[in-house]
Amino acid sequence: MELRQLRYYVTAARTLNFSQAAQQLAISQSTLSQQIQQLEAELGVQLFRRNSHSVLLTEEGRELLSSAVDALSAAQACKERLADIKGLSVGTLNIGVTYSFSPILTETVITFMKKYPRIKLNVFYKTMEELMTMLVARDVDFVLAFKPLATRDGIDSHVLFDTHLSAIVRPGHPLADCDSVSLADLQRYELALPSCGLQARNAFDSLISGRALDYKVRIELNEVNILLKLVKNTDIVTVLSEATVYGDNQVRALRIMDQGNNMTGCIHTLRNSYRKRSAVEFLKLLSESNAVLERRNSWING
CATH class of the missing domain: 1.10.10.10 (Winged helix-like DNA-binding domain superfamily/Winged helix DNA-binding domain)
Incomplete structure (x- = not known):
């Protein structure tokens, strides 16, 4: 055999x-x-x-x-x-990432590729559900995603940073000069929402559950880049985590003022599984990146 x-x-x-x-x-x-x-x-x-x-x-x-x-x-x-014995001179690292985590990842990918040119990176952008299935099947070494609403057996979620759900608008939008908005405020504007199943949408649906709110949803998309392109070129509003638009000066993130609005960026790993040296090194670089430097967590050094 x-x-x-x-x-x-x-x-x-x-x-x-x-x-x-x-x-x-x-x-x-x-x-x-x-x-x-x-x-x-x-x-x-x-x-x-x-x-x-x-x-x-x-x-x-x-x-x-x-x-x-x-x-x-x-x-x-x-x-x-x-x-690993060869000192990170060869190998492959498989990373699962949710769509909204992309801006947090970019800086680290560039740094890692320069530092370890012979380590091949495979980065998979999928929904949280798809990535958790891949993690259990050991098709990825770890997953970068926001903390799910429900815990999962056999998977550890290590906190990397805290962020919050935000209304995303273009600089010339009527709301652009505001620092925050309420859920009620958003009823006055047309919305473009992430599709059901995406983490920002799950968080938003949980936030508005049981409330008498009437939103004008014009479109739902499972592609964050297209959502942001709509926002940049129209007066439409979308709802994403603040971290999703990290470093993007063409949009403004307005904090949605509501209890339970927090979102937690996590690194998800299989419990008691072997952790590659390349994975440890990548996560160290990620924790030292500008996007998450202030929220560094000591477990990554283990």
Whole structure:
């Protein structure tokens, strides 16, 4: 049994689509099928039931999946430990980031790439839910995101900085000279909101829950850059964390004055999991960046 075969099997088991799995693995579908057949022959069991319409795991296939994932994770951990011994001269660091965290990350990415030119960075921008799934599957080494409304088993959330939900407007907007706004104030303006499921939207929905407020929502988007482009070119208002517009002089962030308005930027890791030296170094650089320097947390040095 080869690790390559286990990797092929796990990818096929997760997608239940041999064509899609082959694309993800950058191999031909015939190669994937051949390797799966060889694995089945060695194990003496059938792992998949395939017909012209669907692919399903057999009972044996379902039973093998968790063990195969653990084996691949253990093998990857061995590679990472050996890479660490080489003093950050080689290796890969996989980072999950929510869309609204991007401005906080940029400075550190540039610094890390200059300092460690032979460490490859893979940065995945996705929703919180998608990133937590990737973290559990060990597809990313850590996730940068705001603290979720509900805790998750097996995941530790380390506080990096505190921020707050803000109304975002262009400098010439009627609200631009204000330092803060109320939830009631926002009823007078057209809104462009982040899509449901994005963290700023979750925080906003939680804030207004149970209140008799009537907002004029013109558009919902899951792309923060487009939201900000709308704000910069119209009198529309969006709602994001103050940290999301860090360093952007073309917009103004007005604090929404309401209890429960705080948002906490966190680094999310798997509990009791091995932490790569490259991850530790990246997080140190992040904590020393201008965006979060004043809110540095000592746990990162551990």
